Amino acid sequence: TNHTETLTDKQSSTSDHKPHRNTHCNIHRDEKLVHFCKTCKQLLCFVCSGHSFHRCHEIADVDLSDEHSKSSGRLHNLLSSYKYISMLNQREKNVHKRISRVRKQHEEVSRSIKEKIESVIIVIRNKEKELLDETDK
Numbered sequence: 001t002n003h004t005e006t007l008t009d010k011q012s013s014t015s016d017h018k019p020h021r022n023t024h025c026n027i028h029r030d031e032k033l034v035h036f037c038k039t040c041k042q043l044l045c046f047v048c049s050g051h052s053f054h055r056c057h058e059i060a061d062v063d064l065s066d067e068h069s070k071s072s073g074r075l076h077n078l079l080s081s082y083k084y085i086s087m088l089n090q091r092e093k094n095v096h097k098r099i100s101r102v103r104k105q106h107e108e109v110s111r112s113i114k115e116k117i118e119s120v121i122i123v124i125r126n127k128e129k130e131l132l133d134e135t136d137k
Helices: 003-013 064-136
Strands: 033-037 041-043 060-061
Touching: none
Parallel strands: none
Antiparallel strands: 033 041, 033 060
16 A cells, blocks of 8 residues: 555544644644655655655655645635625625615505506596586586
């Protein structure tokens, strides 16, 4: 088996085996992640980087404190963006609700105006008929 499978097998077989921190190895919990296998695209601790599977791979040192700082900044920016987008989505929903209420009110007012106009027209026609009837007498 290769080292990647071993890492996965070890991680999934131990239910309480979780990363110590995001800067520590999942397998060797007391070991910091100090290398990066460019071949596997995987962060490694000192012990993992010495494993026979990685010996012929290109290994590079990493400075996780700098990466952690950058990642934290990016994560903060993403979280802020997410909150802002959520707030905008909520405002958009509120605007759509208001638009719907205004349209409904517009329809009700239009209907009411038409009803009033119809009733006034009926009154005028009745008065017209009354006046014409009087002149015919």
